[in-house]
Amino acid sequence: MPELSFGWLLLISVVAGFVGAMSGMGGGVVLIPALTLFHMHIKDAIALSIVSVIATSSGSAAAYVREHLTNLKIGMFLEMFTIIGALVGAAISLTAGQAMLFILFGVVLLASAATLFFQRNREWKQPEHVDAGSRWLELNGSYHDQASGEDVQYQATRAYLGGPLMFGAGLIAGLLGIGAGALKVLIHDLVMGLPPKVSTTTSNLIIGVTALAGTSVFLAAGRIDPGKAVPIILGVSAGAFLGTRVLVRLRNRTVRRFFLIVLLVLGVEMIVRGIRGEL
């Protein structure tokens, strides 16, 4: 296999960005396994992927922030935890063995498949009990729900648990070079009781800053080759842009099933490669 050319990197990244945006999983989850299939070193793939995560986060967060769904205070509060997590994660990633990274990535892919499988449109209800800490942190807000035409008020809870868990989400993001958006949304929804719209849009904002912290570590270690980063940033951005356009029209079971199979196959493949040592 020859070294990956500009054209190949661009093509792989467009597909990864497209699939990532359509499935809501983000580009990195598809990009990194794809790059390693073309015999790129997994650490280089992780470093290049996390740069592209900044681009996709900026793009999607820009749109949502202006629609007033994002909660900047909740975002800022949780970013304190995710950036530290990302720094630790990226530092571990630099020293970790390749096989370990393959296996971990495979596990994350399988977990992503599971969340996609169990994804339902749950009814959101404001948690009844809100602890004093979360009130003190002003983790509240409101947004206009276009479907029902009503203004929805919300107040997050259990910040004492959500914060430390977001450190873990940041750690995985830095370790594996992904946005880890699905994990962040899970924490927002299940632990802190945020409405789904607020949790996904706020997660988008947090991802950018978290990815920047991780990127700095890989950049300082000389793991990011700007010449290779260019086609990846351009490709993932273009793919994500197209993916979000198509997302509005194609949201059915067949598509979801297709993503599920892609994630399962990639996940198993990475774990097998990690265990067998065929890196």
Place this chain on the structure above:
Amino acid sequence: MSRADAGNQSAQGGRFDMRTLVGWILLAGLLSSLALLIAGTIWQYLSAGKLEAEFKLEGSDLYHYAVSIARSALAGHWRPQTLIALGICVLLLTPYVRVLVSMLSFLFAERNLKYTLFTLFVLCVLTYTLFLR
């Protein structure tokens, strides 16, 4: 309206709105970064006949990287790599500027000391990481 709600409801009444500002910063940062990367790649292709630019920046932090680019650009040494490096710097600095502007907004527009300090913490960590080597 209590002060606690101000951050999330300042859209109403035509007052300063942090979210609109943050949205424009992110969009402007991303688009200018992509434009620089595309321009640099086209230039690289026209001058060298291939799309991928060659770089050497091992063991450098973002600050020194940015300074060396700025220095060569100021000295009139514009190369395709200059545009590409600038594009990557703009991309990385976009979330950084977003946090900086958020801090100033919490401080001056909302007068919320608690969140000014939270944002300052994030800003300090990010600044430190940008100087990592």
